[in-house]
Amino acid sequence: MxxxxxxxxxxxxxELTVVIxxxxxxxxxxxxxxxxxxxxxxxxxxxxxxDDDSPDGTADKVRAIARADAxxxxxxxxxxxxxxxxxxxxxxASSAPFVAVIDADMQHDETxxxxxxxxxxxDELDIVIGSRHVEGGGVGDxxxxxxxxxxxxxxxxxxxxxxxxxxxxxxxxLMTRPAFESAVRKLSGQxxxxxxxxxxSSPAPxxxxxxxxxxxxxxxxxxxxxxxxxxxxxMLLLDKxxxxxxxxxxxxxGFVGMSGVVVHLATLRLMLTAGSFTVAQATATMMAMTSxxxxxxILTYRDRRLRGWRFLTGLVSFYAxxxxxxxxxxxxxxxxxxxHYSWWLAGLAGAAVGVVWNYxxxxxxxxxxx
Ligand code: GDD
Ligand code: MN
Numbered sequence: 001m002x003x004x005x006x007x008x009x010x011x012x013x014x015e016l017t018v019v020i021x022x023x024x025x026x027x028x029x030x031x032x033x034x035x036x037x038x039x040x041x042x043x044x045x046x047x048x049x050x051d052d053d054s055p056d057g058t059a060d061k062v063r064a065i066a067r068a069d070a071x072x073x074x075x076x077x078x079x080x081x082x083x084x085x086x087x088x089x090x091x092x093a094s095s096a097p098f099v100a101v102i103d104a105d106m107q108h109d110e111t112x113x114x115x116x117x118x119x120x121x122x123d124e125l126d127i128v129i130g131s132r133h134v135e136g137g138g139v140g141d142x143x144x145x146x147x148x149x150x151x152x153x154x155x156x157x158x159x160x161x162x163x164x165x166x167x168x169x170x171x172x173x174l175m176t177r178p179a180f181e182s183a184v185r186k187l188s189g190q191x192x193x194x195x196x197x198x199x200x201s202s203p204a205p206x207x208x209x210x211x212x213x214x215x216x217x218x219x220x221x222x223x224x225x226x227x228x229x230x231x232x233x234x235m236l237l238l239d240k241x242x243x244x245x246x247x248x249x250x251x252x253x254g255f256v257g258m259s260g261v262v263v264h265l266a267t268l269r270l271m272l273t274a275g276s277f278t279v280a281q282a283t284a285t286m287m288a289m290t291s292x293x294x295x296x297x298i299l300t301y302r303d304r305r306l307r308g309w310r311f312l313t314g315l316v317s318f319y320a321x322x323x324x325x326x327x328x329x330x331x332x333x334x335x336x337x338x339x340h341y342s343w344w345l346a347g348l349a350g351a352a353v354g355v356v357w358n359y360x361x362x363x364x365x366x367x368x369x370x
Contacts, residue, residue: 011070016040016098016117016174018047019090021083024056025104027220032106033065033072039110043117046071048093049104050086053078082303083171083224084194088187091180100174101194105221108172109213116174119209126179126206129165129195130172130213137167137212153233160200160240166210168196179206188239190248190303191232192225200240228302252300253359256292264288293318293366301367314366321361329354 018036022029029049036047051059053076062074075093077086091099098117102108108130116128132139133154139147150169157168173195179202186201187194199206239248267287271280293315297306306314333350337343 012044014044014046014094014096016043016045016100016113017091017094017096018045018100018102018113019087019094020047020049020102020104021086021090022049022051022054022058022062022104023081023224024054024058025221026054026056026058026061028104028106029058029061029065032104032110033069035106035110036113039113043114046073046094046096048073048075048090050075050077050090050093052081052086080303081305082189083192084187084197085189085303087194088184088189092184095177097177098174099177099180102172105218105223107216107218109216112172112211112213113174115211119211120174120176123209124207125176125209126202127173127175127198127208129167129170129208129210131165131167131170131210132213132215133166134210134212138214140215140217142215149230153230156233156237157196160237161196163199163205163208165195165199165208168199169193170195172213175206188236188243190236190239192229193233193236197236197240231299232302249300249363250359253296254355256295256300257355257358259295260288260292263291289319289322290315292322296362296367304367304369306367317366318362321365322358324361325354325358328357 018040020032033047036045049058049062049072051062051074053059059074059076062072066072066074073093075090077089087101091101098120100113100116102110102113112130116130119125120128131137139150142150154165154168157165161168169192171192171194175198180198182203183198183201186203188197188201190197235248235252238251242248242251264284264287267284268280271283274280297311297314329350331350332353333346336346336349341349
């Protein structure tokens with residue numbers, strides 16, 4: 001209700017918000033909106049595009065349409081990437097009782113939306129999922145390799161979700177706001193698999209149903225799935241399995257650190273044949289820090305990856321962080337050693353302090369949230 005009904009006319013409330021994550025989808029916006037318009041005739045709907053500052057100007061395109069059509073909105077995120085977090089923020093920007101998520105490239109079948117909405121209401125469900133793997137659905141013409149990968153990933157999903165989902169990788173679903181809100185604070189936001197994340201984060205099992213659809217071919221633009229989605233998927237599973245005990249990023253950072261030790265020793269061995277130990281040790285240290293930086297940038301902080309100029313400034317800040325970490329490491333280890341702890345315990349204590357310092361401080365200065 002408006003505060004003063006005599007001075008305000010209120011547009012009909014939105015029942016369904018369709019959240020559409022985009023990255024370089026400019027050519028798909030017009031045809032997608034046309035299809036949504038005809039599929040959702042008779043429904044009070046709106047859509048929110050969540051664009052990660054696509055270089056092709058997708059956000060400008062959406063806003064140009066939104067100026068003439070109040071059903072269309074745009075959230076533009078700068079300096080960040082990620083399908084899952086885009087979806088989460090899109091849903092948070094909506095107030096509708098029902099929210100749907102659909103890809104911008106028309107690979108999902110938008111004509112399913114009215115039936116999803118119908119089903120969620122009549123069957124009193126939390127979520128309805130568009131599935132390619134129930135009777136009547138399909139994946140179009142995927143090659144054997146992709147089908148096998150998808151099956152394997154679906155089986156891995158059972159590690160974190162007990163619900164029997166035929167298509168846990170689906171990026172096409174419709175849910176109630178309360179169901180979303182029950183899970184939102186626990187979401188990992190890692191990678192692509194927001195549906196799995198939602199199921200794994202909900203305190204009570206979702207009441208769900210799967211409706212079949214056939215995955216279409218993409219016509220405009222290209223897929224953003226690269227080999228790293230496999231990595232991101234594993235990170236999501238790991239986060240759901242151990243994330244409540246120790247942050248996955250810290251585990252990765254630790255592993256990268258161990259790889260740095262290998263790099264260090266290998267470089268040292270190679271350089272020693274040439275001459276001075278001090279020069280060899282200094283070179284090995286630089287090599288290890290640089291390779292740690294590069295690996296963390298690709299693996300640990302993939303979502304905040306530094307490129308171009310920022311890669312260089314990030315590297316310099318990482319050197320600085322590690323230099324202070326090394327001082328702390330040596331200081332703690334020497335202090336422990338003087339108090340007659342055994343050499344290995346003193347050494348380990350120093351290393352542990354160093355790694356925690358490097359992790360915590362580089363998270364703030366090198367790969368800071370922008
Ligand atoms: N905002 C934002 N940020 N959007 C993104 C990003 C990102 O970093 N990466 C991809 N998108 C958008 C794309 O623009 C597209 O609208 C949608 O997310 C899906 O991306 P695609 O690159 O088309 O993925 P796909 O077709 O290979 O994979 C789809 O199908 C899989 C199987 O169902 C996605 O829906 C996957 O989530 C799904 O697992
Ligand atoms: Mn696609």
